[in-house]
Amino acid sequence: QSIFKNRESLMPEYIPEALPHRENELKLLASYFRHLIANPGSMSQRVLIVGRVGTGKTTLMRTFATNLTSIAREKGLSFDYIHVNCYKNRSLFGIVRDIALQLGLSVPHRGLSSKEIMDAVISFLDEGDRYTLIVFDDFHYFVNIAGKEAVYFITRAYEAFHESKRLNMVFVSTDTNIIGVFDPVTESYLNRYIIKLQPYTSSQLLDILRYRASLAFHEDAYDEKLLELIAEYEGVDRSGEGNARHALTILLTAGDIAEKEGAGRISIEHVRKAITIHDRSKEIERINDVLRYSSLHELLLLLSIIRLLRKKNDKEVEMGEVEDEYRLLCNIHGEIPRSHTQLYEYTRNLSKTGVINAVTKNMGNRGRTTLISIPYGPLEELEKYVTTLVTKKRE
Ligand code: ADP
Ligand code: MG
Structure with missing residues (x-):
């Protein structure tokens, strides 16, 4: 019998139902975007989320936006959540096109300018009386490649395009200095709406690992000690980076090693092996x-x-x-x-x-x-x- 009950639940893409130790951040987001439910169109919100790799930025936004979407739907509001991956879309055109595609508009590969596509997006929102939350995930990659002018186009779009209050935006970055690329008005606005995610401590990681391990493995395939070892290794209060993704990847690798060896359960030694493998391939992971x-x-x-x-x-x-x-x-x-x-x-x-x-x-x-x-x-x-x-x- 496999030691895994659900291996996928340890993969980085998996969106867990609960986010232990991010309750405050979820509450903050809810307060920043309250108008989308209470009084959509009253304002166009913009928020900056900053935190190192593996602090849960992407998962936080996906969880929040998914909840928001279902509340909006219950209230009969037309609301769209758009998650733009700036690793994947490295140009202004690529990003704008992705936004349009996610809204279900059809956009040719060539022939239209970013401005024209954005006009089409806004008309689509106006005509359907729709509101949207656009998350620009790992925005620093876009900034590096597309440059300041493209950032200006994105951030001031809400003004340039018919003062549209239909666009709400979240910028996600690993780098606090990113605030410097915005124009002064946006910068001073975003300064009031920053959410900083701190790297996880060992005890926080232990909670996260417990939760995810219970989803991934059969109960008798692991025990608490393994999770403690990983949490202590990765916790920012010890020698680690406080990176939840590292912690979960180590657990997944330990599970894979145990499975490959045909062991019925994961041992401490499996975890140690996983830590070593993981350490060597850190750059590759980056x-x-x-x-x-x-x-x-x-x-x-x-x-x-x-x-x-x-x-x-x-x-x-x-x-x-x-x-x-x-x-x-x-x-x-x-x-x-x-x-x-x-x-x-x-x-x-x-x-x-x-x-x-x-x-x-x-x-x-x-x-x-x-x-x-x-x-x-x-x-x-x-x-x-x-x-x-x-x-x-x-x-
Ligand atoms: P980031 O975007 O900051 O690099 P991610 O959101 O991709 O981080 O999170 C990395 C991994 O850690 C994901 O598998 C995610 O599910 C998990 N994770 C992060 N924070 C938590 C948390 N508070 N509770 C449960 N899992 C978490
Ligand atoms: Mg991320």
Whole structure:
């Protein structure tokens, strides 16, 4: 018999019914968005949520917005919750298009400007007398790539577009300094509506682990001691980062190891193994979020960089040789190589999201070149990981 009752409930995407130790934050959100139920259209609210990775930002917003949606529906209000993932949509057009698509509008890939799409969104809301809450999750990625003007377009949209009070927004970021990218008016407004999520302490993590373990495993497959070990390892009051995602991933890995070994239950040793594995692949996890949404060719380009760095056993490689390696890889996989300009764009993305380092260097009479490096490793693991992603994308 499997030790898992429901393995999915330990996955990062899983939305649990309860969020222990985030009750106050949920209450704050409810007070900030009370008007959406009590008096929709009376104002257009904007809120900033800040907290390190794994402090529950995404889950908090999903839980809150899902509850809000059902209350609104009960009251007969037309309310839409839109969750925009800024890892996935890295341009202004991409984000605006995603908003329209989530509302059920059909938008062509080309031919319309961001402004035109936004106009269509607003008309749609006006005509249906609808109100919406848009969550810009991991907004710092959008800021880095799309720039200040795009931020201005998004944040001041409620004014530019017929003073629409139908748009309510939440900006989610890991970085407190993000407040500096907003225009002064928005900045001073958001300063009054910030919710900061603190990293979890060991005892908070223990509660979270207890809850999630009870969903995931059969009762006799684990015991309290395992959970305590993980909580103590990851708690911010001990030596950890207070990252609930780490804690849950360790538990999941421990479960997987036990299952693979055919053990009937998880042992302390399984947890220790999971902690070690996890520790080694920390960097990979950091970039996991970015790469999950990378296109096939962005991944192929990254894979060429990794392979070349390994082949040459060098700390950096030139863009030109990377492109050669990339074309070789495309050949192997039967893919048509993308243009030089497109590859440059991928390099820029990968660099801005911290997956690679890319610096332009003057080579004298040889002109300019881009030098690419990967400041973490080991690359052997990274290559395996990216190869799996490529395989998945091609399925
Ligand atoms: P962030 O968006 O801040 O990186 P997530 O919302 O993705 O964090 O949370 C990471 C993982 O931890 C998810 O699996 C989530 O379900 C879980 N988690 C975070 N906070 C809690 C909590 N208070 N109770 C239960 N699970 C939580
Ligand atoms: Mg998140």
